[in-house]
Amino acid sequence: METLTASSSWQLLHQEMQRRWPVTPDELDAIVRYALLPAGKMIRPIMTLHCAAAVGGDPEPVLPAALALEYVHVATLVHDDIIDNDDVRRGRASVPAAYGVPNAIIAGDQLIFDAFAAITGSQHAGLPAGGVVAAVSALAEAGAALCRGQSLESRLAGDLSVGVEPYLEVARLKTGALFRAACQVGAALGGADPATIGALADYGEQLGIAFQIRDDLLSYTEQPDLIGKSTTSDLSNGRATLPVLLAWAASSPDGRTALTGALxxxxxxxxxxxLVADAVRATTALERSYALADEYAGRAHRQLAVLAPSASTDVLAAVPGWATARRW
Structure with a gap:
């Protein structure tokens, strides 16, 4: 395989996704295809491919396993849209809005099982059994973390007094865990040693937290039509995102009461x-949120010191910049 760039790896993943999920009269397959395609940024599977290449592995046989990370990510989006009652995703009707909640639940579950099938199938491509087992374990641990993150987020709903640490824990569990797994899967299937796998896992986790902070800023920095999803979902579901938490902490008692009422x-x-947007912009909440995202991105970047220089190392080094860019 030729040296991968970020754009060429996206194209490779997209082509493989289309090959694996063709247009079909089968209803469940059609719903899953609708959820997956057109594809999003596919940052997680891109990271999987480049982690494999950066540790000296061949990314081509890792391709199905990389797609597994996208399957799980999309499954969480489908289930999140059910929980949040969101009708828009990626600029069109969400899966539950288009096909109904029962079908959306089944499609999300299907994607999760397909993810494990994709990784275990990597052994048939000649990848080491030990790496496949490690990859499956990493994905299973990420799935458990995602569930715990969703549970914690639900328990914290409506409470602006909890502070920043619980928010960061939700971000670590709901977003950081899958970024972590993306890197673990790639490194394990690429044949990396345990220390390198650990460093890349930490890179992914810190990057995921930075990514979540940046995502939570979009409601205050981007036009709704550019985001492709609801900009009021967090507010309507009582979620205290980082900029709102920071604005609440910086507000007067009356301002805090008003923000709590809005949430x-x-x-x-x-x-x-x-009211919430005005409060966020009237304080230093946006800049402090950007600064914290930059801090976590920096932590991620420092973990890459274990890698030898390569084109894939360069791609991984650039990802923190994508995740924390002031504009998409």
């Missing part, structure tokens, strides 16, 4: 949306 509004009324 518990339940409908994300225009008045509530405006």
């Amino acid at each position: 518990r509004d339940g409908a994300a009324s225009q008045a509530a949306v405006t």
Whole structure:
């Protein structure tokens, strides 16, 4: 395989996705294809491929396993849209809005099982059995973390007094865990030693937290039509994102009361949306959020010191910049 770049790896993944999920009259397969395609940024599987290449492995046989990370990611989006009652995803009707909640639940579950099948199938491509077992274990651990993150997020809903640490723990569990697994899977299947796998796992986790912070800033920095999903979902579901937590901490007692009321509004009324946006912009919440995202991105970048210079190492070094860019 020729040296991969970020764009060529996306194309390779996209082509493989289309090959594995052709247009079909089968209803379940059609729903899964709708969830997967057109594909998103595919940052996680791109990282899987480049972690494999950066440790000296051949990324080509890792391709199905890399797609497994996208399957799990998309499954979580489908299930999140059910939990949050969101009708828009990637600029069109979400899976539950398009096909109904029962079908969306089944499609999300199907994607999770397909992910494990894709990784275990890597052994048939000549990848070492030990690496395949390690990759399956990493994905299973990430799945458990995702569930715990969702549970914690639900328990924290509506409470702005909890502070930043619980928010960061949710980000670590819900987002950092799958980024971590993406790197572990790639490094394990690429034949890396345990120390290198550990360093790349930490790289992924720190990067995932930075990515989540940046994602939570989009409601205040981007136009809704550029985001491709609801900009009021967090508010309508009572989720205290980092900029709102920081704005609450910097507000007067009356301001805190107003923000808490807006978070518990339940409908994300225009008045509530405006109140929260004004509070966030009236404080240093945005800049402090950007600074924390940059901090976690820096932590991620430092973990790459274990890698030898290569084109794939360069791609991995560039990802923190994508995750924390002020504009997409």
